[in-house]
Structures are given as C-alpha cells and as structure tokens.
Amino acid sequence: MHIWAWGIMLDVHAISVAYGDLQALWEVSLRVQEGEIVVLIGPNGAGKTTLMRAVAGLQPPFRGRILIDGWEAQGQPPHRIVERGVVLVPEGRRLFPGMTVLENLEMGAYGRNPRRLREATLRRVYEIFPVLHERRDQAAGTLSGGQQQMLAIGRALMSLPRLLLLDEPSLGLAPLVVRDIFEVLRQVNAQGVAVLLAEQNAQMALELAQRAYILEQGRVAAEGAAQDMLQADHVRKAYLGQVSPIVEASK
Amino acid sequence: MRAAAIASRIAAYPRAGQALIWAGVIGLLFVAALVPQFTDRRDTINLLFLVYLYVTLAASWNILGGYAGQVNLGHAAFFGIGALTTRTLWAEEGFPFLLAFLAAGLASMAFALVIGVPTFRLRGVYFAIGTLAMAEALRITVGNLLPNLSALPGPIIARYDLEPRYYLALALAICTAATVYALPATRVSLGILAVREDEDAAQASGVNPLTHKLLALALSSLFAGLAGGLFAYYHVSYYPSLPFSTTWTFDPVLATFVGGIGTLAGPIIGAAFFILVRERLAVELVEVHQLIFGVLFIIVVLVLPGGFVEAWSRLTGLLRFRR
Amino acid sequence: MNLEPVVQNLVFGLFVGGLYGIAAVGLSLVFGVMKVLNVAHGSLVMLGGYATYWAFTSYGIDPFLALAITAPLLFLLGLALNLGLFRFVTRLPEDDKIKNSLLISFGLTLVFENLAIRLWTADERAVQTSYSGEGFTVADIVFPYTRMSGLVVALAAILILHVFLTRTYTGKAIRATSQDWEAASLMGIDVQRTYVLAFALGTALAGVAGALVAVGYTVTPAIGLAWTLKALVVVVLAGMGSIMGAFGAGILLGEAEALSVYAFGASYREVVGLVLFILVLLVRPQGLFGRR
Numbered sequence: 091m092h093i094w095a096w097g098i099m100l101d102v103h104a105i106s107v108a109y110g111d112l113q114a115l116w117e118v119s120l121r122v123q124e125g126e127i128v129v130l131i132g133p134n135g136a137g138k139t140t141l142m143r144a145v146a147g148l149q150p151p152f153r154g155r156i157l158i159d160g161w162e163a164q165g166q167p168p169h170r171i172v173e174r175g176v177v178l179v180p181e182g183r184r185l186f187p188g189m190t191v192l193e194n195l196e197m198g199a200y201g202r203n204p205r206r207l208r209e210a211t212l213r214r215v216y217e218i219f220p221v222l223h224e225r226r227d228q229a230a231g232t233l234s235g236g237q238q239q240m241l242a243i244g245r246a247l248m249s250l251p252r253l254l255l256l257d258e259p260s261l262g263l264a265p266l267v268v269r270d271i272f273e274v275l276r277q278v279n280a281q282g283v284a285v286l287l288a289e290q291n292a293q294m295a296l297e298l299a300q301r302a303y304i305l306e307q308g309r310v311a312a313e314g315a316a317q318d319m320l321q322a323d324h325v326r327k328a329y330l331g332q333v334s335p336i337v338e339a340s341k
Numbered sequence: 342m343r344a345a346a347i348a349s350r351i352a353a354y355p356r357a358g359q360a361l362i363w364a365g366v367i368g369l370l371f372v373a374a375l376v377p378q379f380t381d382r383r384d385t386i387n388l389l390f391l392v393y394l395y396v397t398l399a400a401s402w403n404i405l406g407g408y409a410g411q412v413n414l415g416h417a418a419f420f421g422i423g424a425l426t427t428r429t430l431w432a433e434e435g436f437p438f439l440l441a442f443l444a445a446g447l448a449s450m451a452f453a454l455v456i457g458v459p460t461f462r463l464r465g466v467y468f469a470i471g472t473l474a475m476a477e478a479l480r481i482t483v484g485n486l487l488p489n490l491s492a493l494p495g496p497i498i499a500r501y502d503l504e505p506r507y508y509l510a511l512a513l514a515i516c517t518a519a520t521v522y523a524l525p526a527t528r529v530s531l532g533i534l535a536v537r538e539d540e541d542a543a544q545a546s547g548v549n550p551l552t553h554k555l556l557a558l559a560l561s562s563l564f565a566g567l568a569g570g571l572f573a574y575y576h577v578s579y580y581p582s583l584p585f586s587t588t589w590t591f592d593p594v595l596a597t598f599v600g601g602i603g604t605l606a607g608p609i610i611g612a613a614f615f616i617l618v619r620e621r622l623a624v625e626l627v628e629v630h631q632l633i634f635g636v637l638f639i640i641v642v643l644v645l646p647g648g649f650v651e652a653w654s655r656l657t658g659l660l661r662f663r664r
Numbered sequence: 665m666n667l668e669p670v671v672q673n674l675v676f677g678l679f680v681g682g683l684y685g686i687a688a689v690g691l692s693l694v695f696g697v698m699k700v701l702n703v704a705h706g707s708l709v710m711l712g713g714y715a716t717y718w719a720f721t722s723y724g725i726d727p728f729l730a731l732a733i734t735a736p737l738l739f740l741l742g743l744a745l746n747l748g749l750f751r752f753v754t755r756l757p758e759d760d761k762i763k764n765s766l767l768i769s770f771g772l773t774l775v776f777e778n779l780a781i782r783l784w785t786a787d788e789r790a791v792q793t794s795y796s797g798e799g800f801t802v803a804d805i806v807f808p809y810t811r812m813s814g815l816v817v818a819l820a821a822i823l824i825l826h827v828f829l830t831r832t833y834t835g836k837a838i839r840a841t842s843q844d845w846e847a848a849s850l851m852g853i854d855v856q857r858t859y860v861l862a863f864a865l866g867t868a869l870a871g872v873a874g875a876l877v878a879v880g881y882t883v884t885p886a887i888g889l890a891w892t893l894k895a896l897v898v899v900v901l902a903g904m905g906s907i908m909g910a911f912g913a914g915i916l917l918g919e920a921e922a923l924s925v926y927a928f929g930a931s932y933r934e935v936v937g938l939v940l941f942i943l944v945l946l947v948r949p950q951g952l953f954g955r956r
Contacts, residue, residue, distance in 0.1 A: 186848075187843060201852040477937075478938040478942070485931045632782075
C-alpha cells in the first residue's frame with residue numbers, strides 16, 4: 091500500500107461500541123491520514139453513524155482505542171475532541187433552529203482559537219457559501235434542506251478543523267444540491283482539511299475519495315483504494331445498484 | 342436425576358426463607374389483632390392506627406405509582422373525597438356507617454375514573470404536575486365551599502370507641518396489601534407492568550395502555566378513598582379541606598420511595614418507619630422529621646432506587662456471597 | 665358602572681404578574697436548558713425572601729440594594745446544588761432526567777422548608793421599609809412605591825438576561841445547548857459547564873423574585889410549593905424554555921387572576937391559574953414544553 095508522507099491523523103483501533111445491551115460495532119479499525127478523503131459506505135444500520143459518533147465523543151467505545159494525532163480520544167467529551175481539530179457534521183444536520191444563521195456559525199467558532207480568528211473564518215465560509223451571507227439574520231430553521239446542510243458544514247468549518255467528519259450529508263437532498271455539496275468538500279479538502287465521509291450515495295463518494303471502508307453489520311467488510319472499490323464486483327452489486335450484464339440478460 | 346436433586350435442595354433454601362417470612366407476617370398480624378385486648382393505652386392504639394392508615398395510603402399509591410409507573414401527585418384528592426363522602430353520609434345524613442364507608446371508596450373511584458381519561462393523556466412528569474394542580478384546585482375549592490369545622494355530632498361522640506376504628510384500619514391495611522400481593526398473579530397486572538416499562542411497546546404488543554392505567558388507577562383510588570372514609574370515622578373534628586392537603590400525597594410518596602417503590606413490602610415498611618420516626622421526633626421538633634425524610638428521599642432517588650427493600654436484598658446477597 | 669376599582673385591580677394585577685414572570689423565568693431557563701424540572705424553585709424563591717429579610721433587619725440594607733448581595737448568594741447556592749445533586753441526573757436519558765430531577769427537587773423542597781422553620785420559625789415575615797405603604801396617585805389609581813419598584817426590578821432583570829442570552833458568546837452557548845445539547849457539544853461547548861451556569865442563573869433569578877416577594881408580600885417557610893405551582897402555571901402557558909414568553913405569561917396570569925375576582929370571587933383567585941394550567945396541559949398532552 092502507498093505510504094503517505096504525512097502522519098496518521100485519526101487512528102481508530104479495534105473499537106467496540108454498544109447501546110445498552112445492543113452492540114453496534116465489533117472491533118472496527120480505521121485510519122485517516124492528513125489531507126486525505128476517506129469514505130465509509132455500507133447499508134443502513136451497518137454502524138456508520140455509530141462510528142462517527144464514537145470518534146466525535148458522543149458514543150464512547152467500551153473497548154479499543156481512538157487516537158487523534160497520537161492523543162487518546164476515547165472516553166473524552168466531545169468538546170475536547172473539537173479542540174483537537176476533529177469536528178462532526180452530524181446526521182440530520184442538527185442546527186440550532188431558533189438561532190440565526192450567523193449565530194449558528196458563531197457557535198461553530200466556540201473554542202478559544204477559532205473564536206479569536208472567527209472574522210476571517212467567517213469571510214472564508216461566506217465565500218464558499220454565499221447564500222449563508224445573504225441569509226445571515228434568518229432563523230436556521232427556516233432555511234431549505236440544502237441550505238441547512240451548507241450551514242451545517244459552514245458551522246463545522248468555523249471551528250478550523252483539520253479533519254471533517256460528515257455523516258450522510260446528501261440525505262434528503264436533490265441531486266444537484268448533492269453535487270454542489272460534494273464540490274464544496276473537494277474545495278475544502280484542497281485547502282488541507284482531511285475528510286471522513288459516511289455516505290449511502292456510494293458512486294459519488296467513491297469518485298471523490300482516495301480510500302474507502304465498507305462497513306457491514308458493525309464490522310469492516312472491506313477496505314482499499316476508492317478506485318479499486320468502484321471496480322470491485324461485490325461493491326458494484328451491493329452499493330452501486332449495478333448488476334452484472336449476464337444476470338441482466340437472463341431476466 | 343442428580344441435577345434435579347441438587348436443584349431441589351437449592352430451591353429448598355428460599356422456600357425455607359419464605360416460610361419464615363410467612364410465619365413472621367402471621368405472627369405480627371396476630372399480635373396486631375390482640376393489641377387492644379392487652380392495652381388500654383390510647384397513645385399506642387392511636388399510633389398503630391396511624392401506621393395502618395399510612396400503610397393503606399402508601400400501598401394504594403404504589404399500585405399506580407410503583408406498578409403502573411404513573412407518578413400521581415394528586416393522591417390527596419382521592420383521600421379527601423373519601424373523607425368528605427363518609428363524613429357527609431354518616432355524620433350528617435345519618436346513613437349507617439358501613440354504607441357510608443363503602444360509598445367513600447366508590448365515590449373516590451368514580452371521581453378517579455372521570456378525571457383519569459383526560460389526565461392519562463399526560464405522560465410522565467406532565468401527569469405528575471397535572472395531578473398535583475388538580476388536587477390543589479380541589480383543596481382550595483372545598484376550603485371555599487365548606488369553610489366551617491366539621492365536628493362529629495354529640496350522640497356519635499358519646500358512643501365514640503377507639504377499638505372498632507383500630508380494627509377497621511387494620512383490616513383495610515391488610516385488604517390493600519393482600520390486593521397488591523394477589524395482583525402479580527393476574528394477567529391484568531402483567532399489562533400494568535408492561536405499561537410501566539414501555540408504553541409504546543406495550544401498545545404494540547396488544548396491551549391497551551389506557552385500560553391498564555385506568556385499572557391501576559381504579560384500585561389505587563378505591564383504597565385511598567376508603568382510607569379517607571376511615572379518617573372521617575376516626576377524627577372528631579377537622580376542617581373539610583384538611584384531608585385534601587398535599588400532606589396526604591407527599592407522606593405516602595416519601596414512605597413508598599424510602600421503603601421501596603414497586604414492591605409489596607416497601608410501602609408497608611416505609612409507612613411504619615415514617616410514622617414511628619415521626620412519633621419519636623414529635624417530642625423534639627416536628628420539622629426535623631421532615632428534614633430527615635427529605636434527605637433520605639434524595640438519597641434513595643440518587644443511589645438506592647429500590648429503597649429499604651433493595652438495601653436489604655443487597656445486604657443478604659452480600660452475606661450469601663461471603664458464605 | 666364605576667370603572668375605578670377595575671382599573672385599580674388591573675394595575676395590581678400587572679404588579680403581581682411581573683412577579684409571577686420573574687419567578688417563572690428562572691424555572692423556564694433551567695428546564696429549557698437542562699431538561700431538569702426543579703420543583704424546589706419556589707423554595708429558592710422563599711430562601712431569596714429570607715435572605716432579603718435578613719439583610720434588612722440585621723444590617724438595615726434596603727431590600728432593593730440588597731439584591732446586589734442576595735442574587736449572588738443564591739447564584740452560589742445554585743452552583744452548590746448543581747455540583748452536589750443535579751449533576752448526577754443531567755447525564756441520564758431525557759425521560760429519567762426529568763422524572764428524577766422532579767423527585768430530587770421534591771425532597772429538596774422538604775429540606776428547605778423545614779430548615780427554614782428551624783432557622784427562622786414558621787412566622788410570616790415581610791420587609792417594612794420607610795416607604796412601604798406609600799405611593800403616588802394618578803386619577804384616583806394608587807401606585808404603591810414598593811410594588812412599582814418591584815415591577816421595575818423584574819423588568820430590568822429580564823432585560824439583562826435577554827441581553828446576556830442574545831448578545832454574549834456564553835449566553836448564546838446556553839441557548840444553543842437548550843436547542844440541541846448534542847450539537848452544542850459538537851461545537852466545542854462544555855455542556856456540563858453550561859448546565860451549571862444555567863442552573864445558578866435560574867437560582868439567582870429565584871432570589872430576585874424572593875426579594876420582591878419579601879418587599880411586596882409576605883414570606884413563610886411554606887410558600888415554596890405555592891410559588892413552584894405559580895411558576896409552573898406561567899411556564900406552561902408560555903411554552904417551556906421561552907424566556908420572554910414566560911414574563912409575558914406571568915403578566916397574563918396576574919391580570920387573569922385580577923379579573924377572575926369579578927367572575928368567581930376573591931377566594932377562587934388561586935384556582936383560576938390551576939384550572940388554566942390543567943386545560944393547557946390537556947389541549948397539548950406533551951405540554952407546551954415540547955417544541956413538537
């Protein structure tokens with residue numbers, strides 16, 4: 091495998107996570123290197139969201155380790171993990187609906203460092219998402235779905251992350267909007283931010299990413315270069331909605 | 342064969358324990374039944390009367406609060422309605438006492454069922470504060486409508502005897518406890534427990550939450566109403582709004598939690614403990630008692646959700662483990 | 665018909681309503697942010713009343729100036745209560761959290777009430793300043809100084825709270841936490857610290873309300889439950905967590921009580937609020953608390 095010049099930013103080492111008696115992840119391992127885009131695909135209920143929440147500190151693993159730049163992150167509260175430059179854009183966006191767009195963005199820059207630099211960051215976010223500037227005094231709850239997703243990403247960028255975790259950002263959005271969002275991720279990544287993306291929209295995600303993990307029933311079923319995944323038979327059948335020509339013909 | 346033999350020998354241990362407990366209970370009841378025959382001390386009889394009254398109140402609260410999981414902070418309303426009914430029918434209208442006493446239970450239950458349908462739309466904590474508000478509104482209204490002291494008429498006072506009151510209280514406490522004891526064996530109680538654990542899941546599996554909650558409420562209010570009737574039978578004079586006071590809700594709640602919510606023995610032990618400690622401290626300052634129970638209650642909620650009963654089973658569990 | 669007594673009644677309703685509002689705002693803040701139902705809130709009002717009374721009788725400090733001492737004092741009490749008790753329930757799932765906080769604060773009500781009886785006896789206390797009982801008259805309508813100042817203080821406290829919550833970073837973090845604590849934690853907000861702050865603020869507001877009770881009305885150890893119910897009524901009317909709404913609903917309740925006197929007589933004043941409360945709860949089964 092190709093060895094990256096930069097270090098490993100996120101090293102998830104054999105974590106197991108349970109909700110009460112219900113175990114959701116079994117010894118899952120995953121790595122994200124500096125500046126990389128990694129995609130996590132898998133069916134509903136495979137544990138993608140659980141993995142994201144575990145890394146963000148919302149759902150601590152009962153076994154295994156999570157290292158952020160070598161720092162032991164498992165069991166730390168979410169706000170400590172944000173301080174280390176790892177921020178999650180959660181499933182369902184989770185904006186503060188009663189607060190304005192600007193206030194939502196300000197909350198993103200809550201930490202000490204981001205708060206100091208927030209005017210500059212704000213300008214950058216407005217450049218990426220001009221619509222947020224237009225609607226800055228509007229309540230977040232009144233935005234359209236696509237705009238809400240943009241605000242959720244913009245809010246995460248306000249914390250000056252080095253690794254952006256995104257959980258199903260395309261959920262419930264029109265295809266054109268999804269394309270815009272993916273374009274933004276490419277842009278953000280070009281500025282040096284690593285991205286870990288959980289996505290059901292496997293085709294687009296694999297085209298965007300360098301590496302991919304497939305999560306099935308709480309375990310890593312496969313991992314590899316995104317390009318290879320696009321070609322792999324198993325992936326094509328299960329996640330890209332393509333059946334092989336022979337099966338097609340026999341129908 | 343061998344495994345079965347061992348199993349039966351192991352099973353014999355708790356059975357022996359149970360037999361011991363039963364012997365204790367029967368012995369205690371026997372003593373309780375004989376107390377008035379051996380002593381004329383009014384203070385002892387009065388104290389035990391209060392214990393039985395509180396056992397009835399706590400155990401009846403526990404049916405809805407412990408088994409069905411509905412924290413009812415309006416229990417005093419049932420108690421008050423029972424007292425009002427008996428007092429009016431018996432002391433004022435001249436009906437035979439027994440009739441007036443049973444009417445107390447029925448009136449309380451009827452009221453509970455009427456308000457039950459709308460208030461059970463409130464879930465969890467909203468049910469708690471809704472019932473509290475309801476009972477308070479009722480207390481103030483009764484205080485306004487009946488502002489005068491209710492005293493027993495002369496002829497009744499002339500014939501007043503503590504003994505029948507003592508035995509009625511004892512019988513009522515036994516009836517309430519026996520009902521709670523018999524409850525787990527019925528299908529209905531399974532439904533009630535299911536509703537406590539997860540209302541939505543219960544509904545999904547064919548248990549109608551409203552019906553089962555209403556059943557628990559009916560039983561709970563029946564015994565609370567009868568306890569109110571007993572209160573009206575016992576007290577010579579009081580203001581009609583007194584039995585509607587929040588005390589008659591809060592004291593049983595405290596006793597039940599401290600004793601062990603959702604258990605048979607919990608409210609009984611809790612109520613006895615509550616009254617005896619209060620009696621002990623009454624000599625000094627009454628507020629210390631409330632202070633102690635406030636603190637005990639907080640401790641129970643925070644670290645010992647099963648109260649005395651859980652503490653006891655943990656202790657015996659620990660001993661068994663040591664052996 | 666002579667409208668003068670009606671207008672006078674409405675004016676008193678306004679004063680009392682302002683007090684209801686300030687008593688409810690603290691409860692609303694704590695529930696909105698922490699999802700903790702503190703039924704000891706009325707007892708905290710009672711303690712604020714005694715603190716004011718104590719400052720006045722022992723040191724002759726004017727009750728309104730004493731706010732500079734009593735509010736911080738109650739703030740510290742709030743910190744202690746949170747760190748000592750409520751911290752243990754804020755990590756529970758929401759339903760258990762509300763239920764357990766209700767039970768714990770119920771125990772607290774007993775503790776505070778009986779502690780107050782021990783410390784200050786069960787007698788009624790009221791602060792009698794040199795200007796108590798005085799006021800000015802406009803067109804035969806009396807405006808007592810103490811109650812007027814009470815309303816001004818309540819309004820000022822609400823305004824300060826509003827500015828704090830909408831203009832400062834910490835205040836916005838409190839609002840963010842109340843809307844979605846998980847998302848707030850993902851922003852880098854220390855949610856537990858926000859809880860501590862919100863609870864202490866709510867307690868300080870109860871202290872302010874208590875001072876106004878001591879000046880305009882009377883304080884006894886037993887008023888806790890009545891004030892909790894009053895505050896709950898207001899908060900349910902307003903919708904839980906709505907700060908400015910709670911103040912408006914407080915004034916609404918004050919006026920509703922004032923007018924109810926003409927419909928049902930003075931002795932049913934207290935019932936009006938409770939019935940309103942039950943009706944609102946029933947029309948919206950999950951209460952107006954939920955955002956659903």
